[in-house]
Amino acid sequence: MNDPISTWERVKIVNNRVSELLIYNWRIENIPDNFSNLTELTLLSLYGNTNLNYPDNISSLTKLEELNLGKIYISRIPNFVFTIPNLTKLKVQTNEELTTYDTRINNFNLNLIWYQENKLPFSELEKIESKNISNTWILPQRNSVIGNDTIVYYQSSYHLIAPDTTNNNVYKWYKDGNLISDEINNNLIVNEDGQYNCVITNTRYTGFNVSSANINITNNTEFLNDSLILVKLFNENIYNKLEWPLPNNNNNVLLKNWKGITHSGFQGDKISTVQISNSNIYFIPKQFNSINRIDSLDVSSNHLNFDQLYGIKNITVNSYLSYSPQKNVGKESSIGFEDTALTIDVDKSVTDTSGRNQYQWYKDNIIITGANQRTYTTSEIGTYHCEITNPDFPDLTLYQNNIFIFDQNLFNQDSTIVRQISESNIGNTLGWNLNDPISTWNGVNLRGGRVNGLHLTNKNLSNLPTNINNLDKLDSLNVSNNNINTLPITWNSLTELTYLDFSENQVSTIPLELYSLSNITHLNISNNIIAVFDDSISNLILLDFFDVSNNLFTFDDLLLVNKDNITSFNYTPQGLAGQEQFIGTAGIIEISVDATVDPYVTTNSYQWFYERNIIIGETERTYTVNNQYGIYHVTISNLELPGLTLRTSDINVTPEATFVTDSLALITLLDGNPNHQLDWITTTPVGSWEGIKVDGLSTRVIFIDVWSKNLDTFPSSLATLDSLHEINFGSNNLTSLPQELDQLSALEYANFSNNHLTFVELNKVQIDTSYNFVYQNQKNIGEESTTVTLENGFNYLIVPDDSKTSDDNFQWYRNGDVINGATSDSLRVNNIGEYNYTIVNPHYPDALLSSFSITVDGEVTSINDGKESIIKVFPNPSNALIHVQTISSIYISDISIYSTNGSEMYSVVKTSMSLNNWELNISSLSKGVYIMKIVTNNDIINIKIQKN
Structure with missing residues (x-):
């Protein structure tokens, strides 16, 4: 492409313009739109580019004289050719699809035309030669078939015409591939089915032939006749259910698409099956007998009587014929009987042109002997029907629909009950004119002179007659979408009721007798306010449809329904369960x-x-x-x-407010412990306080958990919390508990562990220590920072009486070591050091109480030396009780307490236990050192004591 264009193969350049372009057999597929710019082009050959696409708008090749479009497989001469004004040579040879001569070529002054190796018929070749172009090539041509294979239907004959006509043509007609002798014209009249075609040769143009496409000729007379009979059947039965798409043109009936009709779709074939059962057919056209030789015919379950069936009697059916059963004859009718005999007749639709019909009357499904005429006269109430037969159709019995001769009194009774529906529902929208017969009242169905159906939906009804139970022939009742809130109590006589719908009302209770209606198959009670089923709901064993949705049912009632036998059981949604x-x-x-x-x-x-x-x-x-x-x-x-x-x-x-006494008791816990760490906001409900639970129903405090809240005092007012179940005062600083704890009668669990409580205090908790009482890990008991000074080399350490029980066991220690044998509640000491004691109690097996350390120093505190052998003062120091004991020969007559300088005497509580044993309570004294003056029968002894 980089070389000069003058060097390109098959391209000729004159005056720097392309004048000849020979691009034959180059597999070129597209000619660009700007090809028309080659305005100096005089010769163009596109031969052999079989997939060539060319634009139709090439219009500027005004100097082009020779164009070769051979073998590019065109079926027509491209339009752009006819825009070239100076064309003298045109070659369109070897295009297999080219079958015609384009007469627009006549507008050129051609001196050469090539049209050979195409498929032109003889008449087209004559058109080319008639132009006398000096250099014409039209032979050879390829054998060709004109047209497409077709199917032609005819009734008597059909006229065939050869597809090409010219003076030198020779015609040969063929039927089913065989030459028809003596038929040498360009047309042929046929009256036999077969495949026809015509082969044409020409005495002038030899070496090839032109043939018509195959024409398949079929006589469809029988098919068309059958089709028109079926169309007539359709048209004469105006209310049929045949579902046949009838055509606008009877010659284009596609029976194979008709429901119940079997046909191949080829009009030369007959109909093979007519299945039109249950299609609401009342009439069969007389021409139906001409539909002959079919395989299957079924006209059962229609409304055909014997006269109509004679229309198919002569049809030859190869394998299956069915005309039985037929629908019941006539309509049900009712006649009220009072006194006069009544004559009943077979419905007029049952004609008897043949005179061969036979009749038999029945009363209440029991044959009436001798009742063999078309009419029957009777004076008896009952349900009558007639059965009609005909010996020409032995498989069919026609049944006259029931004629009810009813008791006029029962009819009047039913009418009165139904009338009450209108009269007792003021403002109803029933639309009944009570002066007209009940048969005209909308929504009221009658059968046999009795009311058998009431369909009164959306009629603004608020009640039903209490005696509706007397409508004992009622089989369907629909009073949906009204304002009924109470149903009648009595239902047991409605044994024929199968359909009941009282949905969309305000009914709250299902009457018990309704459950006894075991024939009900359809029951709709949806959109009411019913909440309860009786157990006898299981009696409704024939239910097929049951809608209980949008009521107030819960699972205990819904599970009573035997849903396995119900095809449609609608139970969702339901309204709110229970009361607010x-x-x-x-x-x-x-x-x-x-x-x-x-x-x-x-x-x-x-x-x-x-x-x-x-x-x-x-x-x-x-x-x-x-x-x-x-x-x-x-x-x-x-x-x-x-x-x-x-x-x-x-x-x-x-x-709701907590019980006032309980609230106040908890306030005393706050007030009595100024150093507490309780996070209680007293303006909020007590139940929201940390560690407090209140029974919401009784409003009583039932739980206290004040673990590790730096509490020193357990106020006695808490003993008023007699609904308290659990209490937790563990890890505080309690040294005592109120005696009133035994008032906590509801207490089930208590935790007083990790306080300073002795067994005396723990005994106040009246609860099982083995399970629900946590008391272990008590902190040190007794007085903290106690100091005792040896007097004359000794003194006594005593466990306070208020800290011990009769079951306690003691052990004394000095400087952390056990003092062997020191297991009583007191200890005589004559050595300085750090002393303490422990207490165990068999009632508290997991507890070991340990006292604070008691410091014993060596300062002499006695005023009267040498008296220690006859008198003992202990404990000393003390914070409350001090005991004074003498030997048996020394009797105490009085004891007084003075300041150390003897200037002031203090009043204390003194108790004489015996002549040799006194007890003083110095708890009222301030901390400090005092002089105790002991008056005996032998002497006056002054002893220094210390108040902690």
Whole structure:
């Protein structure tokens, strides 16, 4: 492409313009749109480019003289050719699809034309030669077939014409591939089925032939006749159910598309099957007998009587003929009987042109002997029908529909009951004119002179007659979409009732007798306010449709229904389950699904919600609320009734004040412990205080947990909390408990561990120590930082009486070491050091109490040396009680307490236990050193004592 264009093969350049372009057999596929710019082109050859696409708008090749379009497989001369004004040579040879000569070529002054190796018929070749172009090539041509194979239907004959006509043509006609002798004209009249074609040769143009396409000739007279008879059948039965798409043109009937008709679709074939049973056919055209030789004919379950069936009697059916049964004859009718005999007749639609019909009358399905005429006269009430037969059609019995001769009195009774529906419902929209016959009242169905159906939906009814039970022939009752809130009590006589619908009302209770109507198959009670089924719902064993949706049923009632036998059981959705609850609580309270909702169903699944948000993990029937006020609800499901989720009515939980005495008792705990670490906001509900639980129902405090809150005092007022179940005062600083603790009669658990409590205090807790009483790990007991000074080389350490019980066992220690044998409640000491004691008690096997350390120093505190052998003062120091004991020969007559300088005497409580044993309570004294003056029968002894 980089070389000069003058060097390119098959391109000729004159005056720097392309004048000749020979691009034959180069597999070129596209000629560009700007090809017309080659305005100096005089010769163009496109021969052999079999997939060539060319634009039709090449219009500027005004100097082009020779064009070769051979073998590019065109079927027509391209339009652009006819825009070239100076064309003298045109070559369109070897295009197999080129079958015509384009007469526009006549507008050129051609001196050469090539049209050979195409498929031109003889008449087209004559057109070319008639132009006398000096250099014409038209031979050879390829054998060609003109037209496409066709199918032609005819009734008597058909006229065939050869597809090419010229003076030198020779015609040969063929039928089914065989030459038809003596038929040498360009047309042929045929009256036999077969495949025809014509082969044409020409005495002038030899070496090839032209043939017509195959023409398949078929006589469709029988098919068309059958088709027109079926169309007539369709048209004469105006209300048929044939579902046949009738054509606008009877010559284009596609029977193979007709329901019940079997046909190949080829019009030379006859219909093979006519299956038109149950198609609401009343008439059969007389011409139907001409539909002959079919395989199967079924006209059963229509409305054909014997006269009509004679229309098919002569049809030859190869394998299957069915005309039985036929629909019942006539309509049901009712005649009221009072006194005069009545004559009844077979319906007029049953004609008897043949005179061969036979009749038999029945009463209440029992044959009436001798009743063999078309009419029958009777004076008896009952249900009559006639059966008609004909010996020419032995498989068919026609049944006259029932004629009811009814008791006029029962008819009047039914009419009166129905009339009450209108009269007792003021403002109804029934639209009845009570002066007209009941048969004209909209929604009232009669059968046999009795009311058998009431369809009174959306008629603004508020009640039904209490004696509706007397409509004992009623088989369907529909009073849906009204305002009925109470149904009649009595239903037991409605034994023929199969359809009952009282949906869209305000009914709350199903009468018990309704459950006895065991023939009901359709029951719709949806959109009422019914909440309960009786167990006898199981009596309705024939139910096929049951709609109980949009009521107030819960699973315990729905599970009573034997749903396995019901085709359609609609039970979802249901309204809110249970009543709305309003619960006031001072703290903790257990709330529950309404007790009336499924109390005995064990297969339900529950889910609690608070303020419409799911409470994760709360899936029991009950839920414990702890000071979380608001609106709760529960959803309930059951795998046995999938698709239904019940929702309870709201459970409203609101705050309520705690029992006043309990509140005040807790306030004393605050007030009595100024160093407490309790985070109680006393302006909020008690149940919200840290560590406090209040029973929401009784408003009593039931739980206290004040673990490690730096409490020093347990006020006696807490003993008034007689609903208290659990108490936890562990890890505080308690040294004593009130005696009134035994008033906590409801106490089930107590924790006083890790305080300063002795067994004397622990005994005040009246609870089982082995399980629900936690008392271990007590801190040191007794007085902290106690110092005792040896007097005359010794002194006594004594466990205070208020810190010991009769079951206690003691052990004394000095400087952390056990003092062997020191296991009493007192210890005589004559060495300085750090002393303490421990106490165990068999009632508290896991507890070991240990006292604070007692410091014994060596300072002499005695004023009267040498008296220690006859008198003992202990404990000294002391914070409360001091004991004074003498030997048996020394009697105490008085004891006084003075300041150390003897200037002031102090009043203390003195108790003479015996002549040798006194007890003083110095708890009222301030801390310090005092002089104790002991008056005996032998002497006056002064002893220094210390008050801690």
